[in-house]
Amino acid sequence: MTSPVEFTVLGSGTMLPDAKHHSSSHFLDAGTERLLLDCGPGTLHSLEAFAVPWENLTHIVLSHFHTDHIGDLPGLFFALKYALPVRRHEPLAVVGPEGLYKRFGHLASAFGDHIRDPGFEVQLVELGEGDVWETDHSVLRAHPTPHTERSLCFRWEGRGREVGYTGDTGPSDEVARFLEGCDLVVAECAHGDPPGTDIHLSPRSLAEMAGLMRPDLLLVTHVYPPGTTEEAARLVGEAGWAGRAEGARDGTRVRLLDDGPELVHPGTPAS
Numbered sequence: 001m002t003s004p005v006e007f008t009v010l011g012s013g014t015m016l017p018d019a020k021h022h023s024s025s026h027f028l029d030a031g032t033e034r035l036l037l038d039c040g041p042g043t044l045h046s047l048e049a050f051a052v053p054w055e056n057l058t059h060i061v062l063s064h065f066h067t068d069h070i071g072d073l074p075g076l077f078f079a080l081k082y083a084l085p086v087r088r089h090e091p092l093a094v095v096g097p098e099g100l101y102k103r104f105g106h107l108a109s110a111f112g113d114h115i116r117d118p119g120f121e122v123q124l125v126e127l128g129e130g131d132v133w134e135t136d137h138s139v140l141r142a143h144p145t146p147h148t149e150r151s152l153c154f155r156w157e158g159r160g161r162e163v164g165y166t167g168d169t170g171p172s173d174e175v176a177r178f179l180e181g182c183d184l185v186v187a188e189c190a191h192g193d194p195p196g197t198d199i200h201l202s203p204r205s206l207a208e209m210a211g212l213m214r215p216d217l218l219l220v221t222h223v224y225p226p227g228t229t230e231e232a233a234r235l236v237g238e239a240g241w242a243g244r245a246e247g248a249r250d251g252t253r254v255r256l257l258d259d260g261p262e263l264v265h266p267g268t269p270a271s
């Protein structure tokens with residue numbers, strides 16, 4: 001029997017130093033494909049802490065170029081080039097917004113040849129509005145978010161499951177409709193209400209979007225202190241989202257089973 005599609009939170013935090021919540025990073029294990037969704041500072045430690053087979057990643061998917069979402073890329077490529085006991089040969093697709101080619105050029109200039117030539121083929125794929133990246137096993141769709149000029153959210157579809165990831169976004173019905181009907185939506189909820197900015201979500205705006213997205217499970221992440229992901233998930237419910245909402249922790253795993261998502265927080269039994 002094949003194992004279910006499984007989503008692991010590697011970093012549920014923000015840009016702030018935080019011993020328990022690394023910056024944005026997630027791992028989607030679909031068996032034949034293994035995707036890293038964002039690669040913020042702390043990713044490398046979480047890859048080890050949560051036993052992620054990082055040597056065999058097939059995709060790195062980047063929502064935007066803020067440091068809390070890409071800061072560990074140089075270290076990951078350094079490890080892939082020099083730390084593997086057996087040299088990697090499989091190609092690695094890096095998917096991200098327009099500007100990805102240029103950004104990788106800058107990273108190579110700053111950090112060295114392990115970015116440009118890690119010893120295996122790196123396929124850089126820039127996605128814009130409406131673009132789709134298809135492989136033999138899955139489809140990855142991208143849609144712009146109101147956060148930076150080129151920030152993206154993603155919808156992954158494979159093995160009969162659908163996972164949405166908002167990346168960083170402000171309130172947007174378009175983004176919500178793009179992510180409608182997923183088994184799991186992983187959503188940022190950076191600030192409390194009333195929010196002081198329109199480039200991030202708050203419990204109230206996320207609740208409105210959740211009403212359009214209607215996921216089986218809404219996993220709330222990227223919450224700035226003094227808020228917590230657990231508190232934000234509760235507030236999303238109080239603001240009107242009647243479905244299931246849970247706060248992400250580093251190490252939270254979601255298995256996408258036939259009868260719905262099964263969530264396991266680190267150190268606790270399945271719920």
Ligand SMILES: [Zn+2]
Nearest residue numbers: 064066147168
């Ligand atoms: Zn951002």
Ligand SMILES: [Zn+2]
Nearest residue numbers: 024066068168
């Ligand atoms: Zn961010």
